[in-house]
Amino acid sequence: MGQGTLTAVAEPKYWHLRTVLLRTMDAEFSTGQVMPNERELSARFGVARATLRQALDQLELEGRLVRRRGIGTLVAAPRVGVPVGDRESGRARSARGQEWKVVDCTTAAASAALARTLGIAEGEQVHTVRRLRIVQGVTVAAESLHVPAAGLPHLAVVVDENDRARGVLRQLERLGADGESRSVELGVAESAEAALLERPPGTPVLVVTTQYAAAGRLAAVGVSTYRADTCKLTFGESGAAVQVAATSTATAAS
Amino acid sequence: MGQGTLTAVAEPKYWHLRTVLLRTMDAEFSTGQVMPNERELSARFGVARATLRQALDQLELEGRLVRRRGIGTLVAAPRVGVPVGDRESGRARSARGQEWKVVDCTTAAASAALARTLGIAEGEQVHTVRRLRIVQGVTVAAESLHVPAAGLPHLAVVVDENDRARGVLRQLERLGADGESRSVELGVAESAEAALLERPPGTPVLVVTTQYAAAGRLAAVGVSTYRADTCKLTFGESGAAVQVAATSTATAAS
DNA sequence: GAGTGGTCTAGACCACAGC
DNA sequence: CTGTGGTCTAGACCACTCA
Numbered sequence: 270m271g272q273g274t275l276t277a278v279a280e281p282k283y284w285h286l287r288t289v290l291l292r293t294m295d296a297e298f299s300t301g302q303v304m305p306n307e308r309e310l311s312a313r314f315g316v317a318r319a320t321l322r323q324a325l326d327q328l329e330l331e332g333r334l335v336r337r338r339g340i341g342t343l344v345a346a347p348r349v350g351v352p353v354g355d356r357e358s359g360r361a362r363s364a365r366g367q368e369w370k371v372v373d374c375t376t377a378a379a380s381a382a383l384a385r386t387l388g389i390a391e392g393e394q395v396h397t398v399r400r401l402r403i404v405q406g407v408t409v410a411a412e413s414l415h416v417p418a419a420g421l422p423h424l425a426v427v428v429d430e431n432d433r434a435r436g437v438l439r440q441l442e443r444l445g446a447d448g449e450s451r452s453v454e455l456g457v458a459e460s461a462e463a464a465l466l467e468r469p470p471g472t473p474v475l476v477v478t479t480q481y482a483a484a485g486r487l488a489a490v491g492v493s494t495y496r497a498d499t500c501k502l503t504f505g506e507s508g509a510a511v512q513v514a515a516t517s518t519a520t521a522a523s
Numbered sequence: 524m525g526q527g528t529l530t531a532v533a534e535p536k537y538w539h540l541r542t543v544l545l546r547t548m549d550a551e552f553s554t555g556q557v558m559p560n561e562r563e564l565s566a567r568f569g570v571a572r573a574t575l576r577q578a579l580d581q582l583e584l585e586g587r588l589v590r591r592r593g594i595g596t597l598v599a600a601p602r603v604g605v606p607v608g609d610r611e612s613g614r615a616r617s618a619r620g621q622e623w624k625v626v627d628c629t630t631a632a633a634s635a636a637l638a639r640t641l642g643i644a645e646g647e648q649v650h651t652v653r654r655l656r657i658v659q660g661v662t663v664a665a666e667s668l669h670v671p672a673a674g675l676p677h678l679a680v681v682v683d684e685n686d687r688a689r690g691v692l693r694q695l696e697r698l699g700a701d702g703e704s705r706s707v708e709l710g711v712a713e714s715a716e717a718a719l720l721e722r723p724p725g726t727p728v729l730v731v732t733t734q735y736a737a738a739g740r741l742a743a744v745g746v747s748t749y750r751a752d753t754c755k756l757t758f759g760e761s762g763a764a765v766q767v768a769a770t771s772t773a774t775a776a777s
Numbered sequence: 778g779a780g781t782g783g784t785c786t787a788g789a790c791c792a793c794a795g796c
Numbered sequence: 797c798t799g800t801g802g803t804c805t806a807g808a809c810c811a812c813t814c815a
Contacts, residue, residue, distance in 0.1 A: 323785090332709070339799080573804070784811095
C-alpha cells in the first residue's frame with residue numbers, strides 16, 4: 270500500500286480515510302485478501318485506532334469489508350444477488366444452490382405486535398414457521414412465517430412439528446403470487462435472528478415483510494431478515510430481464 | 524426516565540443499553556420528543572459517552588432516533604411507506620403528497636462502471652437525469668436515470684436542459700412496466716447524493732437499481748438512493764393488497 | 778453566550794483464532 | 797503463547813442552533 274499522509278481537508282478524517290482506503294483496496298487488493306491490521310493502518314495514516322475503525326465501519330456497511338475477530342480484515346466478495354418474491358418455479362431455483370431449511374414450527378398466542386400486523390385479536394393462536402435461506406452454502410436470511418391457526422383447522426391436531434411446518438408451507442404456496450405485497454426496510458438483527466444468521470447482535474439486515482392475501486383478506490405474514498452485508502435483493506421477472514454483468518453497485522451513479 | 528443501573532450481563536454494554544433505551548422510549552416518550560442529552564444519559568447509566576453513542580447509533584440505524592446537532596436527540600416518527608416500481612397510474616399517486624423534482628440533466632461520456640451496467644462501450648454518450656423524490660414535503664430519495672444517447676437520436680439536438688430531461692422521462696414511460704427488474708441493497712450516501720438528501724456523507728441508504736428493458740435489450744438504468752432512516756420501500760400491487768395497520772416493523776417477528 | 782451532537786485522541790482490557 | 801478485531805474509558809475540541 271502507498272504512503273499515508275492525509276492532505277488537510279474540510280470533511281471528517283474518517284470519511285476521507287474511507288475514500289483513501291477504498292481507492293487502495295480497488296487498486297492493490299483482491300477479494301478475500303487480508304489487509305494490514307488496524308494498529309498498523311492507524312499508525313500508517315497517522316490517526317487514532319478509533320478513527321480508523323470508524324472508516325472501516327463505513328466500508329463494512331457497504332459490504333466492501335469483512336472483519337473477523339482473531340483473523341483480520343478481509344476484502345469482501347461482491348454481494349450475492351438473491352431473488353425475492355418470484356414464484357418458486359419448482360426445481361428451477363433449487364438447482365441454483367438455493368435452499369430453505371426449516372428450523373422449527375411453534376404454535377402460540379399472538380403477541381400484541383404480531384396480532385396487529387396480522388389483523389387479528391391479541392392472544393389468538395398463530396402457527397409460526399422459522400426457516401433459513403441458504404444460498405451457495407451461506408446462510409443469507411432468517412424468515413418467520415406467521416399464519417393464524419383459525420385458517421388451518423386441520424393442522425390443530427397435527428402433533429409432529431415437521432408435519433405442521435409442511436402444512437403451513439403448503440398453505441402459503443396454495444395462496445398464489447397474486448395476493449402478495451412486500452416491503453423492505455433497514456433493521457438490525459436482534460439476538461434470536463442474529464444467532465440464526467451466525468452474526469453478532471446489531472448486525473444490519475434488510476427486513477422484507479410479505480403480506481399474503483387471499484380473497485381480499487390478509488391470510489399470513491412473513492418477515493425475512495437478510496444479511497445486508499452480503500445480500501442484494503432482486504425483484505421482478507428475473508427470467509425475462511436482461512442479464513448484464515450486474516456486479517457494480519451504486520458506483521455507477523456518481 | 525427510570526433509574527439506570529445496568530445489571531451485569533454477558534452481552535456488550537452498548538447492546539444492553541440499546542435495549543433499555545428502547546424500552547424506555549416506548550414507555551415514556553412519544554414521537555418528536557427530545558430525550559435527555561448524551562452527557563446526562565451516559566452519566567445516568569454509568570457509562571462513557573462513547574459507549575452511550577454506540578447504543579444511539581444502533582437505534583438511529585433502526586430509524587427510532589433522529590439526532591440533530593445543536594438541538595438534541597429526538598424520538599423518530601415511524602418510517603414512511605414509499606411505493607417503488609408500481610406503474611405511475613397518472614395522478615393517483617401524485618395526489619398522495621408525492622412528487623418528483625428534476626435537478627439537472629447532463630449528457631456525457633459513460634464511465635467504465637456506468638458503461639458496464641448499461642452494457643455499452645466506455646465513452647459512449649449517455650443522458651443522465653437526476654431528480655429528487657419528495658413525499659409529504661420530505662426529500663426521501665435521489666435518483667439518477669441513465670439512457671444511452673444512441674437510443675434517442677432526436678434528443679441530441681435539444682439544447683435546453685429541461686426539454687432534454689422531459690424527453691428522457693417520456694422515453695422511460697414509453698418502455699412500460701413489463702421490462703423492469705429491480706434490486707435493493709444497502710449503501711452509504713456519497714458526497715453528491717448526501718448533499719441532495721440534505722444528510723451528511725456516510726448516511727445509510729437503500730440503493731434501488733432498476734433495469735429498463737425493451738425488446739430483450741437493456742434500454743436504461745436507474746439508480747435511486749432512499750434514506751434508510753425514514754423510508755420503508757413497498758412493492759407490488761399496492762391497490763389490491765390488504766391495508767392493515769402496517770406500522771410495526773421486525774418486532775412482530777421475535 | 779450556553780448547550781447540543783460530531784469528531785478525535787491515547788490508552789486499556791477482553792474474546793477469539795491459530796500456532 | 798502471539799496476534800487479531802471488539803469493547804470501553806476519560807477527556808478534549810469542533811460545528812452547529814438558539815436565545
